[in-house]
Amino acid sequence: MQGTITMVLGDLTTTKADAIVNAANERLLRGGGVCGAIFRAAGGALDEACGEIGYCATGDAVMTPGFDLPADYIIHTVGPVWQGGEKNEPALLASCYDKSLALAEKHGLKSIAFPSISTGIFGYPTEKAAKIAVERALAFVKDHDMDVMWVLFDEKTKAIYDEALAKAMK
Numbered sequence: 001m002q003g004t005i006t007m008v009l010g011d012l013t014t015t016k017a018d019a020i021v022n023a024a025n026e027r028l029l030r031g032g033g034v035c036g037a038i039f040r041a042a043g044g045a046l047d048e049a050c051g052e053i054g055y056c057a058t059g060d061a062v063m064t065p066g067f068d069l070p071a072d073y074i075i076h077t078v079g080p081v082w083q084g085g086e087k088n089e090p091a092l093l094a095s096c097y098d099k100s101l102a103l104a105e106k107h108g109l110k111s112i113a114f115p116s117i118s119t120g121i122f123g124y125p126t127e128k129a130a131k132i133a134v135e136r137a138l139a140f141v142k143d144h145d146m147d148v149m150w151v152l153f154d155e156k157t158k159a160i161y162d163e164a165l166a167k168a169m170k
């Protein structure tokens with residue numbers, strides 16, 4: 001393994017990393033949840049930068065500066081809305097992680113911090129999402145020198161991600 005994977009309990013908006021990842025919406029608008037918190041903390045320049053990009057498809061990722069955040073960049077990725085699991089949700093969620101990691105690598109970044117994408121307002125069951133998340137990250141850090149972190153907002157979510165990582169590393 002060349003890179004690292006770490007699970008932290010905390011707030012993404014105060015996290016120092018080369019990039020933090022926003023659980024965004026397709027129109028890249030200021031939303032609720034972690035997205036709303038990121039927009040508030042980054043300042044009005046983020047609304048402008050996202051407005052210029054205009055759109056990001058579900059499963060894709062785009063990047064902006066971090067503006068007033070401690071992180072240098074924000075990678076905005078749009079997770080799938082959970083609709084029961086038969087609407088390609090697992091592949092779309094995996095794609096969010098793959099695209100975000102690829103974008104970080106393409107820009108020479110060395111650290112990236114994710115939230116638990118899709119498991120809040122978008123309703124993806126956390127155990128299922130965590131399994132996909134850690135599998136994609138493990139596949140990536142095998143041959144990339146990247147510090148991948150999840151910054152999880154509540155203890156229950158952190159426990160689920162800890163367990164998913166432990167299982168995937170067995």
Ligand code: AR6
Nearest residue numbers: 011012023024025031032033034035118119120121122153
């Ligand atoms: N730091 C880290 N994690 C957080 C923070 C924070 N400051 N605040 C919330 N979380 P959600 P989604 C956790 O709903 O399900 C928005 O309106 C939260 O507890 O933010 O992908 C977007 O614009 C949960 O575990 O994202 C989209 O429209 C996790 O972040 C939509 O919601 C993700 O919850 C995206 O929904």
